[in-house]
Amino acid sequence: MRRVFFFLGKGGVGKTTSAASLALTLAEGGRSVFWVSIDPAHNLWDVLGMESTSETRQVVEHLWAQEVDLEVYLHRFLKETTQKMKDLYRHLQIVNLEGMLDVIRYSPGMEESAILYALREILEAQEDKEYIVIDTPPTGLTLKIFSLPFSTLIWIDQLRKWRRKIIDRRSIVASIKGKGALGEGITGDLKEDRIYRELEIQGEQARFLVQLLRNGDLVRNVLVLNQDRLSLMESKRIKAFLGKMDIPLHLVLLNKFGLVDEEEEAILREFPFLPLRRLPYLGSYLDRDDLLSLGKSWVEEVA
Ligand SMILES: Nc1ncnc2c1ncn2[C@@H]1O[C@H](COP(=O)(O)OP(=O)(O)OP(=O)(O)O)[C@@H](O)[C@H]1O
Numbered sequence: 001m002r003r004v005f006f007f008l009g010k011g012g013v014g015k016t017t018s019a020a021s022l023a024l025t026l027a028e029g030g031r032s033v034f035w036v037s038i039d040p041a042h043n044l045w046d047v048l049g050m051e052s053t054s055e056t057r058q059v060v061e062h063l064w065a066q067e068v069d070l071e072v073y074l075h076r077f078l079k080e081t082t083q084k085m086k087d088l089y090r091h092l093q094i095v096n097l098e099g100m101l102d103v104i105r106y107s108p109g110m111e112e113s114a115i116l117y118a119l120r121e122i123l124e125a126q127e128d129k130e131y132i133v134i135d136t137p138p139t140g141l142t143l144k145i146f147s148l149p150f151s152t153l154i155w156i157d158q159l160r161k162w163r164r165k166i167i168d169r170r171s172i173v174a175s176i177k178g179k180g181a182l183g184e185g186i187t188g189d190l191k192e193d194r195i196y197r198e199l200e201i202q203g204e205q206a207r208f209l210v211q212l213l214r215n216g217d218l219v220r221n222v223l224v225l226n227q228d229r230l231s232l233m234e235s236k237r238i239k240a241f242l243g244k245m246d247i248p249l250h251l252v253l254l255n256k257f258g259l260v261d262e263e264e265e266a267i268l269r270e271f272p273f274l275p276l277r278r279l280p281y282l283g284s285y286l287d288r289d290d291l292l293s294l295g296k297s298w299v300e301e302v303a
């Protein structure tokens with residue numbers, strides 16, 4: 001069974017460490033694994049003690065890893081989108097989209113869109129891997145990435161409604177004045193309308209991502225927290241967010257257990273129906289054996 005893992009949690013709680021421990025443990029068990037970081041502040045190679053690269057590199061037998069170069073994906077996403085806009089609006093030569101790229105790239109939602117674009121490509125390109133382990137950024141950005149396909153779906157539905165109204169009006173004009181009255185390249189038939197078709201494609205892509213995130217057999221969401229109040233509070237918000245979106249949560253990792261002796265009761269109370277594993281605090285530098293020993297204690301719960 002193929003699986004995709006996401007790690008959610010406050011900054012510094014141990015998401016990358018947990019992702020590394022899972023990836024190494026699965027690979028040691030002979031499973032093929034692709035470990036990919038989509039955190040703009042990558043540190044995947046640092047954790048392994050290897051030199052940074054944006055190339056895909058084999059780490060050990062059965063394990064490949066990559067830090068996604070988000071600038072590259074953002075650039076490709078923007079180029080593809082502007083090309084599509086130019087094709088669709090050929091008859092309206094009023095906007096110089098290329099000249100606006102530098103502004104568009106800093107618009108809200110662009111980073112999340114580029115990350116999702118990268119994820120879709122990676123899932124396709126790594127189809128031969130049994131396990132995809134995704135090292136995610138801290139909560140704020142991850143939740144924005146997760147919510148993007150949901151909000152896109154709402155927008156697309158609305159835009160399709162408006163588009164249908166426009167085409168309806170056009171078809172009325174065409175039936176009174178004849179097709180020629182609409183002008184070249186302008187249709188009054190929904191089936192021929194390229195913009196409506198494009199909205200359908202975008203809607204399908206967003207729906208695919210929503211279904212993927214909700215597919216608990218394929219996607220495993222692991223919540224990582226420490227024994228402190230702030231990481232517990234943030235974890236509660238993550239749990240509530242996932243619940244609202246109907247995205248399942250599979251496992252809670254109480255990491256750096258024993259480092260501080262607080263909040264354990266409150267944490268147990270908060271996640272009564274989920275498996276919870278305590279991962280001990282293992283000192284200041286974790287080598288691969290440490291990562292493997294952490295991974296072994298929980299991998300079977302989600303693999
Ligand atoms: N069980 C552990 N024992 C000892 N040190 C740990 C443990 N888990 C994580 N650490 C250390 O805590 C620090 C933060 O861990 P890590 O980078 O995995 O967190 P993160 O959640 O990925 O952070 P960010 O949100 O910044 O990406 C690192 O120095 C890591 O080595």
Ligand SMILES: [Mg+2]
Binds near residue numbers: 015016017039043136
């Ligand atoms: Mg990290």
